[in-house]
Amino acid sequence: MLLQLKGVSKRFGGVAAVDNLNLEVARGEIVGLIGPNGAGKTTVFNLISGLLSPSGGDILLNNTSLAGKKPHRITALGVARTFQNIRLFNHLTALENIMAGQYCRTRTGAWQAFFRTGAFRKEEREVRERAGELLAMVGLAPYRDIAAAALPYGCQRRLEIARALATRPGIILLDEPAAGLNEAESESLQEMIRRIRETGIAVLIIEHDMNLVMSLCDRVAVLNFGQKIAEGTPNRVRDDPEVIRAYLGREETGLA
Amino acid sequence: MSGMDLLNVYHLQIITFMAVNSILALSFYLPLSAGQLSLGCAGFMSIGAYTAAILSLHYGLPVFTTIPAGAAAAALAGVLLGFPALRLTGVYLAIATLGFGEVVRVLFLNLKITNGALGMPEIPNLNDYFSALYRSWGLQGDLAGLDLPRLAALTTVVFCYFVLAACVAFVLRQENSRTGRAMAAVKADEVASGVMGIGATYIKMLAFVQGAFLAGLAGAISAHVTNFIAPGDFNYHRAVNILLFVVLGGSELVWGGLLGAAVLSVLPEFLRFMQDFRWIIFGALLAAMMVFRPQGLLDRQLLCRFSLRKKRAMDGMDARASSGEVD
Numbered sequence: 001m002l003l004q005l006k007g008v009s010k011r012f013g014g015v016a017a018v019d020n021l022n023l024e025v026a027r028g029e030i031v032g033l034i035g036p037n038g039a040g041k042t043t044v045f046n047l048i049s050g051l052l053s054p055s056g057g058d059i060l061l062n063n064t065s066l067a068g069k070k071p072h073r074i075t076a077l078g079v080a081r082t083f084q085n086i087r088l089f090n091h092l093t094a095l096e097n098i099m100a101g102q103y104c105r106t107r108t109g110a111w112q113a114f115f116r117t118g119a120f121r122k123e124e125r126e127v128r129e130r131a132g133e134l135l136a137m138v139g140l141a142p143y144r145d146i147a148a149a150a151l152p153y154g155c156q157r158r159l160e161i162a163r164a165l166a167t168r169p170g171i172i173l174l175d176e177p178a179a180g181l182n183e184a185e186s187e188s189l190q191e192m193i194r195r196i197r198e199t200g201i202a203v204l205i206i207e208h209d210m211n212l213v214m215s216l217c218d219r220v221a222v223l224n225f226g227q228k229i230a231e232g233t234p235n236r237v238r239d240d241p242e243v244i245r246a247y248l249g250r251e252e253t254g255l256a
Numbered sequence: 257m258s259g260m261d262l263l264n265v266y267h268l269q270i271i272t273f274m275a276v277n278s279i280l281a282l283s284f285y286l287p288l289s290a291g292q293l294s295l296g297c298a299g300f301m302s303i304g305a306y307t308a309a310i311l312s313l314h315y316g317l318p319v320f321t322t323i324p325a326g327a328a329a330a331a332l333a334g335v336l337l338g339f340p341a342l343r344l345t346g347v348y349l350a351i352a353t354l355g356f357g358e359v360v361r362v363l364f365l366n367l368k369i370t371n372g373a374l375g376m377p378e379i380p381n382l383n384d385y386f387s388a389l390y391r392s393w394g395l396q397g398d399l400a401g402l403d404l405p406r407l408a409a410l411t412t413v414v415f416c417y418f419v420l421a422a423c424v425a426f427v428l429r430q431e432n433s434r435t436g437r438a439m440a441a442v443k444a445d446e447v448a449s450g451v452m453g454i455g456a457t458y459i460k461m462l463a464f465v466q467g468a469f470l471a472g473l474a475g476a477i478s479a480h481v482t483n484f485i486a487p488g489d490f491n492y493h494r495a496v497n498i499l500l501f502v503v504l505g506g507s508e509l510v511w512g513g514l515l516g517a518a519v520l521s522v523l524p525e526f527l528r529f530m531q532d533f534r535w536i537i538f539g540a541l542l543a544a545m546m547v548f549r550p551q552g553l554l555d556r557q558l559l560c561r562f563s564l565r566k567k568r569a570m571d572g573m574d575a576r577a578s579s580g581e582v583d
Contacts, residue, residue: 049451050450050451051447051450051451070450070455071447071450071451072450072451072452072453072454072455072456073455075450075451075452075453076453080451080452081451083448087445087447087448088444088445088448089440089441089444089445089448089449090444090445091440091444092437092440092441092444096437096440099437100437100438100440100441100449100452100454101452101453102434103434103437103438103441103452103453103454104452104453104454105453106434107434108433108434109434109435110426110429110430110433110435110436110462112433113429113430113432113433113434113435113436114425114426114429114430116429120433123434124433124434127434163452164452166452167452167453
């Protein structure tokens with residue numbers, strides 16, 4: 001198993017934002033994490049990526065514990081993420097954002113840059129090429145020299161995904177990637193996520209767009225008040241009465 | 257009176273100070289490029305200056321070892337200060353580093369080895385060093401119409417600008433490298449940079465210590481240019497002055513700080529004819545500047561207007577690498 005959450009809890013004072021959560025993601029799998037607002041979904045992402053450390057339980061990536069590790073170490077181990085409210089490096093260009101994302105996979109230092117050593121020039125060329133490939137993959141090649149802040153909203157979302165991929169992750173955590181996207185953009189986002197999975201990268205995705213979740217995910221886990229109330233294939237979860245009651249409301253009309 | 261008069265020792269010293277001030281501007285710019293507002297430059301500068309002065313006066317070490325030693329001492333102080341101070345951000349870091357500068361000043365004011373408030377006179381001078389060097393080569397009279405003192409002063413100028421050029425090259429090349437991108441990322445969003453695999457603590461420490469090193473370097477050079485240093489030379493006026501280089505010149509770009517340092521080194525001399533009024537004019541100019549051009553004299557847009565190559569620089573591309581790629 002690639003990623004394992006074992007009885008993970010996070011308490012803020014008396015509030016259990018995440019309560020004894022067990023969750024597993026296999027290599028190349030797309031898993032959805034859904035639930036009403038305030039259910040603790042983003043807290044789970046913050047725990048996995050190391051922005052928060054768990055109050056209890058353990059998080060394992062390839063059987064290595066991530067609990068208590070610094071975010072940049074966790075990224076180096078193979079976890080990448082995006083943010084619900086996009087957090088790009090605003091005054092850097094699209095290309096530079098992705099180049100910055102390759103930091104933990106590259107080695108040359110300032111002295112090598114000063115003397116323009118062979119190793120530096122080679123690595124710099126590779127970083128630039130790889131950044132160009134990733135830009136093309138998310139369809140942003142024409143925007144490579146535009147400052148991130150100046151990009152249209154939908155492009156910023158895609159750039160954030162490309163930047164996360166630049167860290168060469170084993171798993172990528174996407175926090176509401178379709179938020180604010182129109183129908184067409186959402187379609188192309190799904191296409192992009194499938195392509196990411198085809199490269200062997202696992203995807204854990206928080207999303208409110210149920211069409212997207214149902215058509216994309218292999219498996220869905222439902223959180224409510226920090227607890228997992230259901231897990232299974234999209235169809236099973238959709239028909240789960242507990243989920244319908246807690247998450248989708250009382251009318252048993254099901255989903256679109 | 258001849259044209260050579262422009263090259264008198266006084267003018268050459270101002271030109272030398274322009275180089276020293278430019279290095280100081282870089283020392284302020286570096287931490288800023290990783291998002292830290294550090295006002296510790298004056299403190300680090302004094303550590304560099306006093307280290308160089310003590311090593312050469314009390315231990316008789318030659319100038320070319322005392323200058324690197326001064327810079328290294330300041331860098332070491334940067335590491336020691338960095339551990340507690342880099343937990344702070346923004347205005348809190350500014351106050352803490354300003355406090356550090358005052359602590360260093362008061363320390364040097366009360367130490368025996370620094371000669372307290374009387375300061376340290378008769379520090380071996382770069383001009384004298386070069387004079388002696390030329391004399392040892394058998395040079396006595398004029399060379400190309402320059403007498404020995406002028407020739408030595410000119411050599412000091414060349415030496416200082418050589419050091420400055422090396423520093424500028426280092427900063428520029430670092431900016432277009434993995435380390436520089438990490439610094440820019442930390443400045444833009446520290447949380448996001450961590451999740452992108454960048455250890456912000458290390459990057460901030462690196463930028464901070466590099467800044468301390470350059471301030472110490474500038475201090476050590478200035479000690480060997482002025483002959484005399486006293487604790488009062490490195491008070492908070494100095495710290496604010498260094499801040500002004502970068503704020504006036506433009507804090508987005510390396511060139512901004514260099515321009516600011518050049519302007520602020522020369523402007524007081526040009527205003528000298530106004531005698532005591534010159535500081536009023538100077539202050540008024542600064543105030544006007546902040547009202548009409550708060551981003552500083554130089555910014556990306558202005559550079560962009562200059563030339564195509566600079567436009568590429570604005571877009572953040574390494575012009576060299578990109579042209580290589582297009583070809």
